[in-house]
Each structure stands twice: as structure tokens, then as C-alpha cells.
């Protein structure tokens with residue numbers, strides 16, 4: 001780890017020298033660096049990292065040390081579709097891209113819409129709208145954060161800033177695509193900020209994809225602020241290379257009567273840790289946190305969900321489902337915290353897992369910490385196999401073993417995908433789930449948003465339903 | 469078409485079927501009756517291919533093939549259909565997807581083109597009429613939250629879609645009111661043909677008023693102890709299972 005920490009020191013020097021023009025908030029970086037020196041990379045003895053340590057992934061004990069690099073400046077502009085074929089238009093979003101840690105634009109770091117919506121580079125926003133950004137940017141309690149958060153604060157390059165003013169319903173979903181295209185061993189750290197004003201609504205689709213990559217380490221922070229009666233649907237999709245390490249730290253703060261819905265879908269990864277912390281700060285706030293993970297080979301997915309009911313009359317609902325094949329691993333840690341005064345809280349949590357092999361390692365850790373007495377809380381966690389009786393029944397109708405498994409797995413996964421409200425995205429996802437489960441979808445597909453080749457489906461799931 | 473000889477089956481070391489003999493020819497309807505727990509469902513499950521049962525002795529041939537050489541799905545593709553006493557609930561799998569996958573796999577096995585979506589939907593509509601199945605039901609997940617009667621109707625509906633050569637219907641009448649019984653029986657009768665055979669398993673005579681059997685068998689203590697014409701069912705209804713029991717015990721004694 002010493003060698004790793006040494007690299008971080010060097011990168012830090014490099015960043016504050018060469019990258020200084022691009023990047024504001026020097027003070028924040030210094031604080032972050034100091035905190036990182038104190039905390040370091042989390043190790044396997046820490047409670048939240050026990051089931052799967054990250055330090056031994058970042059520095060493999062049995063391999064020669066190769067330092068990570070940071071791309072300290074944006075790549076020269078080129079239209080993103082030259083590097084990346086993505087059929088994003090087909091799901092009807094307006095998309096913005098990040099490449100190797102930098103917001104991609106052609107002399108237009110901030111896009112200001114007619115209705116006042118601002119989308120663009122966080123660095124540019126920090127300079128142009130300091131008031132707006134500083135109020136919400138990096139509002140994280142240093143005491144409570146681990147070394148990875150500190151590392152991001154010290155060395156983040158860029159991120160996306162989205163601001164929706166009060167009383168604006170954004171009809172067209174915004175899509176962020178974070179791309180990695182490099183043959184270097186890159187460390188990429190984004191710090192995104194999303195603000196949805198009073199009574200406003202937004203749908204955000206966020207994809208993490210790779211084109212060519214080798215051993216990248218991605219360590220993101222996303223801060224989301226929902227003001228009174230605001231609504232955000234956040235769809236996160238991950239389809240990464242088996243070598244990559246991806247850590248997402250998402251923090252959500254919700255004001256009165258706001259509604260946050262997240263749907264985190266992981267199709268492929270090397271190691272992914274999705275950490276989601278939601279604070280219900282004012283009465284009437286409602287959070288719906290959904291997740292689906294399909295892992296195989298040696299992939300590992302770690303879901304860390306933390307929901308904090310600070311005040312009365314808030315509701316939260318977590319539904320996470322996963323399937324692990326081969327030697328893959330998955331963890332779900334779901335923490336519900338209900339503060340002493342948070343009466344009339346309703347908080348629910350479900351985690352269901354299917355282990356397809358004996359080698360697949362699944363852990364589930366519900367943790368309810370409740371200090372109020374008038375609450376409705378429930379949780380349920382299962383780790384099981386495909387239902388033998390259902391398999392038998394399907395096969396007695398002439399369906400082969402493979403397709404019977406597929407039908408059951410699809411039904412299992414479909415429950416989460418069906419909670420996606422963007423119709424085209426939902427269709428695409430269901431299609432991708434089908435392909436993923438039949439072993440077709442790998443990182444080799446250039447974009448996770450690719451349409452399936454309709455001719456080559458293993459079996460055809462009929463999405464047209466009978467009506468009469 | 470179906471020939472069962474000296475079939476012995478046990479589960480967890482306990483013998484349930486103790487030498488069953490049965491032959492069913494094309495065009496015939498057989499009824500198997502008998503009190504609860506005598507192994508009627510076990511017989512159906514073994515024909516379907518349920519793996520928890522151990523076949524310790526005997527043979528089953530179907531269309532001159534050893535049935536134990538066929539996988540569960542190949543038995544279905546060869547034309548066997550079991551209407552289960554307790555159909556399984558499968559959340560998240562719609563009846564439409566289920567039936568389309570099943571039918572197209574069976575068609576492919578038989579060298580037929582799979583049906584396209586439009587053709588398939590037309591077929592569904594047609595078959596739903598046979599069992600007076602509501603459209604709403606076919607959009608739902610397989611058997612999930614269905615009443616007992618709906619589950620039984622759904623079995624007959626599946627049978628109508630898959631058009632088996634040999635249908636074995638296990639207690640399809642239990643839990644049905646008289647209207648549902650009539651609908652189910654009508655469904656079965658519409659699907660009868662000189663090419664196909666049907667075995668109905670029941671422990672009430674009442675279904676046999678609607679589906680008239682050629683032969684009635686009485687299964688008792690793991691064996692077929694008596695076979696006869698349809699009147700046997702009436703006699704059984706009149707005299708009750710105790711009659712069979714005492715006859716069986718006497719024959720056992722005299723056999724010794």
C-alpha cells in the first residue's frame with residue numbers, strides 16, 4: 001500500500017501543477033489530501049469492507065506493482081460517436097459525455113437551456129455559478145467518510161453539473177455517459193452534482209461504460225439535492241470490463257415532500273461497489289431504491305444502501321435483487337436508520353438473491369437501527385436457487401432445461417426492470433437482461449444500449465400481451 | 469400407446485407403487501380411481517419424469533419407446549401432457565410467454581415452423597374459448613394467485629394449446645363447482661379424437677358423468693386391484709372404498 005500511497009502523492013503534485021488551470025477548488029483538494037493521508041484506502045478489517053476488501057484489488061499482493069495514472073487534461077475534442085457507438089437517441093434522452101475523467105464539449109462547457117436548466121462541467125459551473133455550486137458541492141461530513149471519498153476530493157478531475165430551477169418539469173430525460181477509452185492503467189474520479197429545485201422534476205440516466213480499457217480504477221462521487229416537492233428518477237447502469245474497479249458513492253439529500261427513485265442495474269463488472277446514502281431531512285420525503293445485479297465468472301458487486309430517516313412522516317422502500325453465477329460474488333448491506341423523533345416512519349427493505357452455483361458467494365446484511373417507537377419497518381432477505389418445482393412444471397410442457405432457467409431468471413430480474421418508467425429504456429433493459437442471461441451480452445458489445453439482434457434471440461419472450 | 473408393466477416406485481425408501489400394470493390404446497379414455505394416498509399422483513409424476521421418485525422395477529413404454537430414456541421435456545414433445553393435481557405458481561412468467569415458449573419448442577422438435585406472434589395470439593384466442601378462460605387470466609403470471617378452479621382451467625387450456633396425444637389429468641375435477649366441472653369436461657371432450665388417449669384420475673364418480681370412460685381402474689395400496697367398464701365407477705360410488713378394501717384383503721389372504 002505504501003507504493004500506492006506514494007503514487008497518490010505524486011499524482012497530487014502533478015494535478016496541482018499541470019491541472020491547476022482546469023481545476024478550481026484547490027482548498028478542497030488540500031483538505032481531501034490531508035484526510036486521505038489520515039484514512040488511507042479502506043482495508044479488509046473494516047466492518048464495511050470485510051466481505052470484500054478493495055485494497056488487495058488495487059494493489060494485488062501477488063503481482064508487480066504498476067502505478068495508476070491520471071489524465072490531467074481533457075483529450076482534444078472529437079465527437080463522441082467517433083469513439084463510441086451508442087444508440088442513445090433511441091431512448092429519447094439528451095446526452096452528455098465524460099471521457100477518461102473529463103466532460104466532453106466543444107468550447108461549451110455549460111449548456112444553459114431556455115427553461116433555465118444548466119448542464120455541463122462541474123469545473124466550469126464552479127467558476128461561473130460559484131454561489132449555486134458551493135452551497136451544495138461537497139457537503140460531506142469528513143468524519144464519517146472513508147479514504148476513498150477523501151481520495152476523490154483530492155484528485156477528482158471533472159464531473160457533470162445539472163441544475164433544474166424551481167418549477168420546471170424536464171420532459172426529456174438527461175443521460176450521462178461516463179466512458180473509459182484508454183490502454184493505460186487509469187484512475188478516474190468524477191464528482192457530480194445534481195440539484196432539482198422546488199416542485200421540479202427530472203429523469204436522469206447514468207451509464208458507466210468502457211470502450212477499451214485495462215485495469216482502470218473509477219472512484220466517483222455524486223451528490224444529489226432535492227428541494228421541496230422535487231422529483232428525481234435516477235437510473236444507473238453499469239456494464240464494465242471484468243478488470244475494472246468501480247466505486248460509486250452517491251449521496252442524496254431530500255427536502256419536504258420530495259421523491260427520489262433510483263434504479264441501479266449492473267450487468268457486467270470486475271468489481272463494483274455502489275454505495276448509496278439517502279437522507280430524508282424534512283417531512284413527507286419519499287425514497288424508492290431499487291437495484292438489480294447479474295454477475296458471473298469472477299465478478300463482484302457490493303451494494304451498500306444507507307437510508308436515514310431524520311424526521312417524522314417519511315417513507316422509504318428498498319428492493320434489491322441479484323443473480324450470481326459461476327464464482328461471482330454479491331453483497332447487499334442495507335442500513336435503515338430511524339432517528340428518535342422520526343415517528344410515523346414507514347421503511348421497507350427486500351433483498352432477494354439467486355445463487356446458480358455452489359461457488360457463487362452471496363451475502364446479505366440487513367441492519368435496522370430504530371430509535372423511534374411509532375414506525376412501520378420490515379425487511380426480508382433471501383438467498384436461494386431457482387424453484388425446482390417451477391422448473392419441473394415448465395419442462396413438463398416441453399421447455400428445455402436452459403430455457404426453463406431463462407424464463408425463471410428473466411421473471412426474477414424483470415420485476416426490477418419493470419420499475420423503470422422511461423418506456424424505451426425499459427424495453428431496452430428487458431432485452432438486455434434477456435441477452436445477459438443467455439450469455440450473449442458482454443462488454444464486447446460496444447455500448448450497453450445496443451439493440452439485440454432480433455434474429456438471434458435464443459428464445460423469444462413475447463412482450464405483446466393479449467388484449468380484448 | 470402407453471404400456472406400464474410391473475411398475476414399482478418408491479420415495480425415500482418407502483414403496484408407493486407395488487407393481488402397476490396398465491395399457492392404454494389410442495382413442496381410449498381410462499379412469500383411475502382410488503382413495504387418497506394410494507399413489508395415483510405418484511403414477512402421473514413418474515410418467516412426467518419427476519426425479520425424486522425411484523423406479524425400482526418395471527417398465528413404461530410410450531409409442532414403443534422406453535419412457536425412462538426420454539428427458540422431461542422430450543416426453544412432452546413426444547405428446548404426453550400431465551394435468552397436475554397441484555399446478556405450480558410461477559410469479560413473473562406470463563401464461564402467454566410460457567405457452568409460446570412451450571409450443572414453439574414442441575413445434576421445433578417436431579420439425580414444424582415456430583409460430584409468429586400474430587399466429588400465436590390467434591391460436592390463444594381460439595383455445596381460450598374452449599375452456600371459457602378470461603383474457604385477463606392469460607395476461608397474468610402462471611397460476612399466481614389463481615383460485616383452485618382457475619388453476620384447473622388453466623391446465624386444460626395448456627392442454628388445448630399443446631394438443632397432446634396422451635393426456636393424463638390428475639384430479640382435474642377436485643375443487644370445481646358444477647359449472648366449472650362442465651367447462652373442464654367439455655374442454656377435454658372437444659380434444660378427444662381416435663388418435664389420442666386420455667387418462668383421468670379422480671376419486672369421485674361425478675366427473676365420469678361428463679367424461680365417459682372406456683375402462684375404469686381402481687388403484688389401491690399401490691396396485692391396480694380391479695378394472696372394468698364404466699359401471700364399475702357407479703358400483704364404487706355406491707359401495708364405497710371399503711368394499712374394495714375388504715375384497716383386496718380377502719384376496720390377499722386367499723393368495724397366501
Ligand SMILES: Nc1ncnc2c1ncn2[C@@H]1O[C@H](COP(=O)(O)OP(=O)(O)O)[C@@H](O)[C@H]1O
Pocket residue numbers: 479484502503504505506507508509510511520
Ligand atoms: N414428495 C413426496 N415425499 C414423500 N412422500 C410422498 C411424496 N409424494 C407422495 N408421497 C407419498 O406417497 C403416497 C402416495 O401419494 P399420492 O401419489 O399423492 O397419492 P394419491 O394421488 O393417490 O392421493 C402417500 O403416502 C404420500 O404421502
Ligand SMILES: [Mg+2]
Pocket residue numbers: 508509510553638639
Ligand atoms: Mg393425488
